[in-house]
Amino acid sequence: MKKIGVLTSGGDAPGMNAAVRAIVRKAIYHNLEVYGVFNGYAGLIDGNIKKLEVGDVGDIIHRGGTMLYSARCEEFKTAEGQKKGIEQLKKLGIEGLVVIGGDGSYMGAKKLTEHGFPCIGVPGTIDNDIPGTDFTIGFDTALNTVIDAIDKIRDTATSHDRTYVIEVMGRHAGDIALWAGLAGGAESILIPEAPHEFSDVIARLKHGNARGKKHSIIIVAEGVGSGVDFANKIQAETNFETRVSVLGHIQRGGSPTAFDRMLASRLGAKAVELLLQNVGGRAVGIQRNELVHHDILEILDQPHTIDTQMYRLSNELSI
Numbered sequence: 001m002k003k004i005g006v007l008t009s010g011g012d013a014p015g016m017n018a019a020v021r022a023i024v025r026k027a028i029y030h031n032l033e034v035y036g037v038f039n040g041y042a043g044l045i046d047g048n049i050k051k052l053e054v055g056d057v058g059d060i061i062h063r064g065g066t067m068l069y070s071a072r073c074e075e076f077k078t079a080e081g082q083k084k085g086i087e088q089l090k091k092l093g094i095e096g097l098v099v100i101g102g103d104g105s106y107m108g109a110k111k112l113t114e115h116g117f118p119c120i121g122v123p124g125t126i127d128n129d130i131p132g133t134d135f136t137i138g139f140d141t142a143l144n145t146v147i148d149a150i151d152k153i154r155d156t157a158t159s160h161d162r163t164y165v166i167e168v169m170g171r172h173a174g175d176i177a178l179w180a181g182l183a184g185g186a187e188s189i190l191i192p193e194a195p196h197e198f199s200d201v202i203a204r205l206k207h208g209n210a211r212g213k214k215h216s217i218i219i220v221a222e223g224v225g226s227g228v229d230f231a232n233k234i235q236a237e238t239n240f241e242t243r244v245s246v247l248g249h250i251q252r253g254g255s256p257t258a259f260d261r262m263l264a265s266r267l268g269a270k271a272v273e274l275l276l277q278n279v280g281g282r283a284v285g286i287q288r289n290e291l292v293h294h295d296i297l298e299i300l301d302q303p304h305t306i307d308t309q310m311y312r313l314s315n316e317l318s319i
């Protein structure tokens with residue numbers, strides 16, 4: 001392979017820039033030409049592609065967002081859109097593509113692979129919901145953003161003797177809620193992967209109140225339902241003064257943590273290593289701190305799982 005491309009797609013995630021930097025620099029170090037595809041798959045269809053040099057990825061390792069920009073693209077879900085994308089790549093002589101993104105982006109990479117175009121998937125999403133990797137790029141940063149918010153909300157919750165419902169992102173996955181809830185000392189954590197009884201949530205709140213707790217924090221993953229609805233139900237059921245905070249897109253921004261920069265650099269470089277060996281159709285990941293790669297055609301068939309021991313622990317520690 002002499003020329004490769006890189007794109008970021010779907011919801012952006014802190015650390016995507018560090019991954020782009022690693023891909024570009026690793027490729028150039030090994031005498032490959034690298035092309036940046038701007039605006040995700042939409043830009044691929046439109047041919048919004050530019051050659052990148054070493055200096056183009058300078059001063060981005062610490063920046064959130066993605067210098068390649070991102071998009072969600074309906075047209076790329078069609079075979080026609082996918083073929084248009086491949087034509088654009090072939091026009092420039094690009095022989096392999098690294099796709100950084102979440103499950104929608106992986107779906108696109110899978111389709112390109114099925115059409116015979118070598119792709120490597122790099123997991124970049126705050127949701128931590130890609131099978132075959134313990135961590136996705138951006139999760140750690142988002143987690144720290146949420147913990148910072150919980151700590152701040154706890155201050156005011158204690159001052160006013162209030163119950164807070166904090167709704168966090170994660171789409172269908174509960175990882176952000178579970179990890180942030182455990183690290184933030186939440187009273188209850190509601191995630192899609194573990195069914196809950198509303199009566200248990202109320203019982204825990206009342207128990208805490210009875211032993212003189214000055215605040216309660218309930219973390220709700222967006223995949224479970226609306227934080228506002230939960231707050232209304234809690235207020236109605238307990239008459240405890242309840243407030244809600246929907247953290248929203250602040251979870252997607254900000255400077256990536258050291259962990260995310262390291263992860264992005266390692267995974268980005270690994271993707272290039274595979275293309276240098278003419279290996280395509282793989283999804284890179286990290287499992288037990290080892291870099292791994294799996295078949296991109298099969299990876300999304302595996303279920304996303306959470307650490308059930310961690311969930312149990314969060315219940316034990318929040319009595």
Ligand code: F6P
Pocket residue numbers: 011102125126127169170171222252
């Ligand atoms: O996948 C990342 C994510 O932030 C999810 O957690 C969330 O459900 C979704 O994207 C929000 O998407 P949008 O930016 O299109 O509103």
